[in-house]
Amino acid sequence: MARPRDAELDEAIIEATRNRLVRDGYAQMTIGDIASDAGVSRPTLYRRWATKFALVVDALDYGFRKQEDLYTLDLSxxxxxxxxxxxxxxxxxxxxxxxxxxxxxxFAGEAIRTPELLEILRKHAVEPRLALLENLLGRLEERGAVRAGLDRHTIATLCFGSYFAAYYRGDPREQIPAAVVAALWPAIA
Incomplete structure (x- = not known):
C-alpha cells in the first residue's frame, strides 16, 4: 500500500516549478534544480511526476485553478x-x-519543440480571457449599448494584443485599458 502524498510537499514542488519556469524557462529548467529549490530529492519528485512535462502541466493547472473564478465577472x-x-x-x-x-x-518560444505547452496556454489562459470580453460585447449588443454585428473575435484579439505590444515597447500596462477604450469605444458604441 502506497503512502499518502504530502500536500504541503506537493505544493512546495509546484511553487518551485512555477518559479523555475519564470527564471529559467521550460527548456533550461531541470528536475534537479526544482528538487533542490523545493528541498526534496529527485526520487521524491519523480515518485510524484514521471516527467518534467507532467510536472509543468500540473504547475500550470495549479495556477489556472487559482485564476478560474476571476474569469467569471458580473459587469451588469x-x-x-x-x-x-x-x-x-x-x-x-x-x-x-x-x-x-x-x-x-x-511557451511561444517552445512552440516548435513542445507545442503542447502553447496549446495549454491557449486553452486555459488566453481563451477564457478573450471569451470574457467577447461575451460582454454580446451582452452589450443585446442591450443596444454597442453596434450590432460587431466582430467580437477581432476586437478581443486587438485588445489582448495591446498588452503584448505595450510590453515589448516598454509602455506602462496600467494605462492600456483607458487608452484602448478611448480608441475603440467611439467605433463600437
Whole structure:
C-alpha cells in the first residue's frame, strides 16, 4: 500500500516549478534544480511526476485553478463603457499573474519543440480571457449599448494584443485599458 502524498510537499514542488519556469524557462529548467529549490530529492519528485512535462502541466493547472473564478465577472451593474474597460483590464496577462508575460513568451518560444505547452496556454489562459470580453460585447449588443454585428473575435484579439505590444515597447500596462477604450469605444458604441 502506497503512502499518502504530502500536500504541503506537493505544493512546495509546484511553487518551485512555477518559479523555475519564470527564471529559467521550460527548456533550461531541470528536475534537479526544482528538487533542490523545493528541498526534496529527485526520487521524491519523480515518485510524484514521471516527467518534467507532467510536472509543468500540473504547475500550470495549479495556477489556472487559482485564476478560474476571476474569469467569471458580473459587469451588469457597470455602465457599458465601464464594463468594457473592466473587461479590457482583465485581458492583461499580468492581471492574475505578474510573471505571465515571461511565461507566455517562453511557451511561444517552445512552440516548435513542445507545442503542447502553447496549446495549454491557449486553452486555459488566453481563451477564457478573450471569451470574457467577447461575451460582454454580446451582452452589450443585446442591450443596444454597442453596434450590432460587431466582430467580437477581432476586437478581443486587438485588445489582448495591446498588452503584448505595450510590453515589448516598454509602455506602462496600467494605462492600456483607458487608452484602448478611448480608441475603440467611439467605433463600437
Amino acid at each position: 451593474r457597470l455602465a457599458p463603457r465601464e464594463a468594457f474597460a473592466e473587461a479590457v483590464r482583465r485581458l492583461d496577462p499580468a492581471y492574475y499573474n505578474p510573471d505571465a508575460m515571461v511565461l507566455m513568451a517562453d
